[in-house]
Every structure is written in structure tokens, then in C-alpha cells.
Amino acid sequence: MINITLPDGSVRQYDKGITSAQIALSISEGLARNVLAAEVDGQVWDASRPIEQDAHVKLLTWNDADGKSTFWHSSAHLLAEALEALYPGTKFGIGPAIETGFYYDVDFGDRTFSQDDFKAIEDKVLELAKTKSEYIRKPVSKADAIEYFTEKGDEYKLDLIKDLPDGAITFYSQGNFTDLCRGPHIPNTGFIKAVKLMNVAGAYWRGDETRKQLTRIYGVTFPKASELTEYLTMIEEAKKRDHRKLGKELELFAFSEKVGMGLPLWLPKGTALRERLVNFLQKAQVKSGYEQVITPHIGHKNLYVTSGHYEKYGKDSFQPIKTPQEGEEFFLKPMNCPHHCEIYKTKPRSYKDLPVRLAEFGTVYRYEQSGELHGLTRVRGFTQDDAHLFCRPDQVKDEFKKVIDLVLYVFKALGFDNYVAQVSLRDPENKGKYIGSDENWALAENAIIEAANEKGLPTVVEYGEAAFYGPKLDFMVKDALGRKWQLGTIQVDYNLPERFELEYTGSDNQKHRPVMIHRAPFGSLERFVAVLIEHCAGNFPLWLSPEQFIILPISEKYEDYAKKLSDELKDSDICGLIDFRDEKIGRKIRDAEIKKIPFMLIVGEKEAAEGLVSVRRHGEGDLGSMTVAELKEKIIKEITV
Numbered sequence: 060m061i062n063i064t065l066p067d068g069s070v071r072q073y074d075k076g077i078t079s080a081q082i083a084l085s086i087s088e089g090l091a092r093n094v095l096a097a098e099v100d101g102q103v104w105d106a107s108r109p110i111e112q113d114a115h116v117k118l119l120t121w122n123d124a125d126g127k128s129t130f131w132h133s134s135a136h137l138l139a140e141a142l143e144a145l146y147p148g149t150k151f152g153i154g155p156a157i158e159t160g161f162y163y164d165v166d167f168g169d170r171t172f173s174q175d176d177f178k179a180i181e182d183k184v185l186e187l188a189k190t191k192s193e194y195i196r197k198p199v200s201k202a203d204a205i206e207y208f209t210e211k212g213d214e215y216k217l218d219l220i221k222d223l224p225d226g227a228i229t230f231y232s233q234g235n236f237t238d239l240c241r242g243p244h245i246p247n248t249g250f251i252k253a254v255k256l257m258n259v260a261g262a263y264w265r266g267d268e269t270r271k272q273l274t275r276i277y278g279v280t281f282p283k284a285s286e287l288t289e290y291l292t293m294i295e296e297a298k299k300r301d302h303r304k305l306g307k308e309l310e311l312f313a314f315s316e317k318v319g320m321g322l323p324l325w326l327p328k329g330t331a332l333r334e335r336l337v338n339f340l341q342k343a344q345v346k347s348g349y350e351q352v353i354t355p356h357i358g359h360k361n362l363y364v365t366s367g368h369y370e371k372y373g374k375d376s377f378q379p380i381k382t383p384q385e386g387e388e389f390f391l392k393p394m395n396c397p398h399h400c401e402i403y404k405t406k407p408r409s410y411k412d413l414p415v416r417l418a419e420f421g422t423v424y425r426y427e428q429s430g431e432l433h434g435l436t437r438v439r440g441f442t443q444d445d446a447h448l449f450c451r452p453d454q455v456k457d458e459f460k461k462v463i464d465l466v467l468y469v470f471k472a473l474g475f476d477n478y479v480a481q482v483s484l485r486d487p488e489n490k491g492k493y494i495g496s497d498e499n500w501a502l503a504e505n506a507i508i509e510a511a512n513e514k515g516l517p518t519v520v521e522y523g524e525a526a527f528y529g530p531k532l533d534f535m536v537k538d539a540l541g542r543k544w545q546l547g548t549i550q551v552d553y554n555l556p557e558r559f560e561l562e563y564t565g566s567d568n569q570k571h572r573p574v575m576i577h578r579a580p581f582g583s584l585e586r587f588v589a590v591l592i593e594h595c596a597g598n599f600p601l602w603l604s605p606e607q608f609i610i611l612p613i614s615e616k617y618e619d620y621a622k623k624l625s626d627e628l629k630d631s632d633i634c635g636l637i638d639f640r641d642e643k644i645g646r647k648i649r650d651a652e653i654k655k656i657p658f659m660l661i662v663g664e665k666e667a668a669e670g671l672v673s674v675r676r677h678g679e680g681d682l683g684s685m686t687v688a689e690l691k692e693k694i695i696k697e698i699t700v
Contacts, residue, residue: 062113073110080106080246083118093120095245096129103129105196105243121282131156133194133233133244134184134251134280135163140236141183142276146170151238152215152264152273160279164262166215172274177256184254184280191249192234196242201225204239215264215273253287254280293540300540302592303434309597309654311588311605312435321432321439323585328605331634333584335603337420340444340580343468347461349418349446354398356422360388365558366397367494371527377426391424396552396577399447400559403573408563413573414450414458420584421445435589442584448576449561452502455574459510459532459549462578466534466547469580473591473600475546477537480516482507483524493527499553503574504530506551528554531577538594546587550577597655598678602698608635609656611647613663615639620667624660624687631691633698652677658694 060072063082073082079097083090083106094106098117103125110116119126135154142149142165152164199207201220207230208216216239220228231240233248245251255278262275281287298304306312311329318324325333341351360379363369372393379388392398399417408415422442431437450458463480470478484504485493493500507530511518525531531550535543552575555561562570581587591599601607608628610621621637628635635656638647644661651659659675665684666672672690674682685693 061110063110064113064115066117075111076109078107078109079104079116079118082116086118090118090120094118095120095126095250096243098125103243105194106246107193108196108243128156129243130245130250130282131161131280133248134254134278135161136194136231136233136236136238136240136244137184137187137248137251137280138163138180138254138256138276138278139165139238140187140234141180143236144187145179145183150213150215152262153219154238160257160277162275162277164215164264164273164275166271166273172259174256174259180276181254181256184251187234188248188251188254190234191247193247194231194233194242194244196244197230197232199228199230201228204228204230207237208239218265250282251280252282253284254278255287255291297540297542297593300593300596301434302436302589305592305597306435306589309605311592319439320429321427321437323435323438323440329588331605332599332603333588336581336584336587337444339472339603340469341418343465344416344418344446347416347465348414349416352399352402352417352419354392354395354402354419354421356392356424357389358392358398360390362397362401363390363393366400366555367528367558368393368397372425377424392421393425394423395419395421395443395445396447396555396575397559399445400555400561400575403447403449403561404559408449408573410451410563410565410571413563414448414454415573416446416448418444418446435585438585441586443579444581444584446578448578449556449563449573450576451563451565451571452574455506455551455576456510456513458576459506459551460514462549462576463510463514463516463532465578466549466580469547470534470536473603474595475536475538478517479535480511480518481524481533481535481545482511482518482520483526483531483533484520484522485525485530486523489523493525495528495554495557499557500530503551503553507532507549526550526552526577528552529577536590538590539596540593542593544586544590546582546590547580548578548582551575552577599655601657601694604655604657606635606654606656607633607694607698608658608660609651609654610635610637610660610662611644611651612637612639613644613661615641617662617664617667621662624662624672627687628691628694631695633691633694648675658690660690 061075063071063073080091080094083094096106096119097104098119099110100114121127121130132155139151139154146167148168150166154161154163204220205217219239229241230237231242231244256276257279258277260275261272263272264270279290309328310326311332312326313324315324357380360369376393377391379390381388402417403415420442422440424440427437427439448458485500511532529550529552531548533545534547536546537543556572556575561573563573565571610625612618612621618639625635625637648659655677657677661673671684671686673684674690676682
């Protein structure tokens, strides 16, 4: 007998060789029907794979990320089987699961392929799915694997096999298709009930531009047809909310090839929105004891050699800036923390001075590959709402908890109420990726875990997601469409204080190292604005809207009254504009709705004569007539809330 420990801590005894599918059946038939795979001692296995020794087992369904990933990887194999049936002689590269489905890189030879072929392939996939063919795992020797794919004539699989050690190669077969794969897979093809091919693109084999370009086919599948319908509806809504589309329509930001790829230009309205975000956080930071600093956009190479950033990221940064001084090199600032360490060192510090909280809206530069740039979410120049706290070891947990409070304050003010805090730890199997001692890593990781638990945060733990200098707490936020974004982050760092030889004098009159906390509630202003645009579809909270009102005179006779009204509102710090165009009022209203301006103020003969304004609210319609005082009270009350 072997002991199987389940996620709730309960232990069940089973015969040696039990499968996860059989464990599920012993619990309930309903669970067994939905199990796609299992996590066995931290590794994802086929539900049909025998378990030979004591193990911790988590049964995975469609509701688990690893279950969904297994489902989509199995779907990629089914797509390959359909392609092979429809287009004999097709050769295959790789077919992994991705965050939104899967893809397969294929070589059609001289055959042309386009989205016009999608329908026939989708029909074939569903036809094969209905056969309920089992995914069968088979270990093979390297020699047998080479022989199989040599006979099949698939040079891409042979290229993959040459890098694999003998004894670690497995095939998976379903129906009439066999693939080189380490798995895992779902029990059978019958779980796949709906399929949609989403896109086709070119992809160089192994990402090497000197090698052949293959056809990459993207797809998505679901265990229910209704879920595909919901997904496609969400995709259409996401297109409407795309921050690149809305950013252009709302005149928030732009890009210019002459300025450079990935370097956003903030237009007046976008700048107004951005500045309001900055002012909002600055006020909160002042209340929390932060001091504002400013650092240069460049730094000497030695600064980043000392911090360790040059060793880790030097190749991925913009190339050095050389000066007339022989051998002198500067870098565009890739992060703010080394500069803040130098600010800390400008004067002696006592234990009574700590914590020191330094904050900066600092613009940094990182050379992202051109193919990875995407609107404001992936850029080469961005501004972080960065702050670094230098504190005593006994202050770390309390300071960390205060930063959590600040992050949650930001989320609440902007309507992000669906989030999970991800505890990002280092990969215990690959410690060479990180700097610092095991002792300091243990202290930092424990401080984060304890602080998150004491604040009652919903958390998940992810190994291998830590920064190279320390663990972190990343806030994973779901937007209005249920999409997940990484926004705020908090990091504990024992390593940079060591590298920069930071000190404070303790109560014992001896020198001690402070602990450093990195934090950025927005993450970056660019990415945060992009997520915010898509979350609220451009309908910003009133306090954040670049234009809170627009006055629509019915004719030019009432422009003087419109100007007087505008001045009165602006005197109360309510911002907006007047539509002076010679257009009919209906057209002016429609255009204001498209621009998502919150308040439309219509003025004509009656309004001018009686000192009133006719009010419309974006998305709500006509609110009736009000006095100017009533209107101001209404707007100010909403802004304050």
C-alpha cells in the first residue's frame, strides 16, 4: 500500500500502481469525469500514469491552470492529427500550450495555407475528438525515436531529438498520430467539445532567422461549446477596449517611428490623466512618510556593475553611451534602485532615522525586442512609481504591511477589486540565477509570507518568479473581462544594501546593514494606464478624466454664457472645454459620447436667461436642468467619492 496525501491534508491508502484517475473515482464519479491530469509531488502527470510510491496528489480539472494547459497541449496534438489527415506529408515543429490556447508550427512544403482553410480543419478536429481516442504514453530509446522520424521524413523532430538524452524520450499517440512529447495529456480526445482556430503567422524554426520559416497556427478549445461562445464574445469586447484603439480615439498617447519604437508620446489629454495619477499617489505617499527625490536618466557603468544589474541585464540594455573621456561609459537608467542607494549614502544614518522612504516617478529605459513591443504594455521607455524603503530588520514586516495597505488603497480607488497576491520566490533548483546568501533569502521570503498572511491577502506561491536580488509580492489583477494582469509589486532585498555597503549606527553604537524594500503600486504608469483603459473601456472615474465636462452651446449666441459657465467650473478645479463648432446639437452630443466625456452641458436661450444648464451624463442620458451651484456640488461630490 502507498499513502496519498490530498491538498486538504487528508491521507488515503491505495494499492501501489494506483492512477490519479482511479483516485478521483474513489472520491466521486463526478470528479472522475472532470479530471484532466494530476499534480504528483509538484509535477504534472497523465491521470492514467501509475503512482508507485507515497506522494502528494492534486487532481486537476479545467478550473486549474495546469489542467487547462494540459487540455490545450492535448488539443495541439489533435490539431496536428487533423492537419496530417487533411494534408499528407505535413511536417511538424513544436505545439505548446500558451496562456490563451495553443499553437503548432508546421511545414506545409509548397502548399499555400490561409485562414480560408480554418473551417475544414476545425471540422476535422471535432470529428477526431468524437472518436474518444486515448492519449497513450510510450517511453522510447533515442535510436528508436531517430528511426521513427527518419522513416517519416520529419527533420524538425530529428532536430529536437538530437538534444535529448537517451532514456528521457517519450512518444504520445492518439488515433493515427504519434508525436515526440514529454506530456502530460488528457485521458482522451472526447473531452474536447469545441474548437476555434484564431490566427496564422510565420515563425522561424527555433526562432532562428537563418532557418526555414514555418506556419504557426493558433487555436483554442473548450470542454463545452457554450464556453467557446463566451470566449469569442469576450474577444470581441476586448477589441473594443483595446487601449491602442481607445488611446488614439481619446487622444491620450501616440507613437512615432522617428522618435523610436516603444517610446510613447503623451498627448495633452493623456498627460492630464497621467499627472492626476501621479498627484493621487504623491498625496498618499506624503501621508505615509515618503520623501520625493529625483535622479538622472543616465548612470555610470560602475553604478550598475556594483548593483549587479550590468551582469544580469547588460546585454539586454541599450548600448553604452561613450564620452570623450577614454574608457568612460554611461547607461540609460534601466532602474532607479542603485541611484536611491547612493542617495541613502549621502549622510550618516542612525537607527533612529530609519525607516528612510525615498520615492520617485523615475523614467527608465530597457531595450525590448521589436517583436515584443505592444502599445503601452511593453515599451522601451517607461515611468515607474518607484520607492525604496531602508529599514532595520525589526521594521521589515511592519513596513511591508504598510506598503500592502498603500497598494490596496490604489486598487480600491480605481475599481480593481478582483486580485490575488502572488508570492514570487526563487527557484530552489537554480539558485545560480540569483545573488545573495541562503540566509538572507530565507529571511526575506519569510517576511513576505508572514506579512501577506497577517494582512489576510488571497495568495498563491510561484517558484522561480523572484527578482534576481530578492523575493517579491506581485499583485495579479483581473480586469472587467476577467483577464489577468501583473500590476503592483513589493520586494524585500538584503543584497543591494550589502553591495552598496549601506550602513546605519545601531543603539549599540555599532554599524549595521539596513534592509531595502522596493515597491511600485502602479508598476509603471504606461502599463497601468493601458490596463486601466481596457478595464473601464475608457470610461475613467470622474476624478481621473482628462476632460470632466464639455459645454455644448446650441448656437453662437450663447457662447458668452458658455464661457462664463466654463470659467466658474474651472475656478472650482473642474476641468473641461467648450464645443464652439458650427454643428447641430445632436451631432455635438454624439461626438461627446464617443469621446466619453462624463458631463455634457447644453446651453441655449432658456439656460442663458435663467442661469441654468441642461445636463447629460455619459452612459446615463438626460439628468434635467440644474443651477450652476447644483451642478458644481454634484460634480465635486462625485470627485470626492
